[in-house]
Amino acid sequence: MALDSDTLAQFLDALDRFVKERLIPNEALVAEEDAIPPALVQEIREMGLFGMSIPEEYGGLGLSMSEEVQAAFVLGQTSPVFRSLVGTNNGIGSQGIIIDGTAEQKAKYLPALASGEMIASFALTEPDAGSDAGSLRTTARRDGDHFVLNGTKRYITNASRADVFTVFARTNPETKGSSGVSAFIVEAGTQGLSLGQPDKKMGQKGSHTCDVILEDVRVPAANIIGGPARENQGFKTAMKVLDRGRLHISAVCVGAAERLIRDALAYAMERRQFGEPIAEKQLIQAMLADSRTEAFAARCMIEETARRKDAGANVSTDAACCKMYASEMVGRVADRAVQIHGGAGYMAEYAVERFYRDVRLFRIYEGTTQIQQVLIARNMIRDAAAA
Known part of the structure; x- marks a missing residue:
């Protein structure tokens, strides 16, 4: 069930503040200690992030696909580990039960997954x-x-x-x-x-x-x-949840890319070489412009595919396109962000160093880029043969 526009706007605004005020300031600590502090996990529970995609009748927020990707755009702008914590509860860990589970299975597990009581x-x-x-x-x-x-x-x-x-x-x-x-x-x-x-x-x-x-x-x-x-019938169940998972991960990639672009731009405007900020140098501007354009293209792909999925269209091919493009895109953006930072980008004190390593996984899990390519091409051939 989709939220009304005011409620969605309030949720996204609260999530944005939570990301900026609580998650981003704790990124370095989490990376250093290889653990999310229990108190912060509890705050994530209280934000309702474990149950974003779980129906309201089971205690979740019941976000539509379009709404979920908007939330993922925001959540993706902080360390991916926070999204990973709640990701399985919202995606592959719950959607199979939501789609194909018995009434007893739904009643037993979904409320606990939505609250974060169970992982x-x-x-x-x-x-x-x-x-x-x-x-x-x-x-x-x-x-x-x-x-x-x-x-x-x-x-x-x-x-x-x-x-x-x-x-x-x-x-x-x-x-x-x-x-x-x-x-x-x-x-x-x-x-x-x-x-x-x-x-x-x-x-x-x-x-x-x-x-x-x-x-x-x-x-x-x-x-x-x-x-x-x-x-x-297990794989039939798995296939039913893939489109949502691919769109969710794609949106997280866009969020990460937008964070990297913001950090790279801020650094380029501050860092001075040859008497002026490096942001005034055309080759730096080219990297910023390419990154902004690619992130925008991915965002538009994802939003359109999510709308079509909510309308009941078969979006399997387009969801695979989104996952392939967005995960490859964020890798390119991360590489440019490190390059713009120069030697500083190789140092752990800057977030781009950590993001450069973190986003590399997006091209591998939930279906590698090569698997997405095969899927897209096979679907194209099948559809052409059936026409």
Whole structure:
């Protein structure tokens, strides 16, 4: 359900103030300590950020896609780790339950996810299955009214703090592709579920990933998202949430790019060389102009695609275009921002150094650039053949 324009404006204004007054001032601390302070996590809960996309009837804000990307534009202007904290609750960790979950699953999990009382984690990637998710090896063997899960999931965001996991496992060993895979709701603390050591990453300090290890984990068949009737339908559920996730990440990329442009412009206007601010130098101006133009183009793509999605259009191809373009765009903007800062841009005291590393991940997760290219082209060919 969309908010009325006044309520949306008030929320976005409050979010903007929160980002500027509470999140940005804590970026360096979070990066240094590799953790978000618990008091700040509580403030994020109180802002309602864990439930932006969860329906109001379950305690969320119920933002439409158009409204969610506006919020992501704002949230993206601070360290990506804050968005990562709430991202799975709003996206892949909850949307499967929202779209395909049973009434009991929705009532049990969505209110706790919306409030941030529970943290969700999405366990799909494996040591030998990432972009080729259909090749996953985690198994789910039927045992009466339960399934027994075995396997290892890798690079799982928020796993160390998660209360509930969406785990994809192969329930039909006769199939090698995605058609024999089911999506299970598995609560933390279930016997046989354990976590690996925290991953040491290039960037995004404060956002934690690690392996999720499943050793004879018994899960009721009723914990398949949508119930037992949706056995072997897990990837169909996953595909339904991809468009929203791609648009959300795209909007975060735009927010990050706009932050980088603002920081680079401020530095260029202050830094003097050859008797004048470097902002007066045409080659610096070219980098600023290119960055502003590309960020604006991405924003327009995302807003238009979000509007069409809200109107009920099939936007799978366009959402992939947005994700590919925006994630590549923010990488170029980050590189220019470092270049404009010169030697200072290589120093940790400036945020552009951290953002340069942080935004590199956007081209990889939620579908690599190369996967988006393949998807876009295949859809083009399919549509042309059907015309």
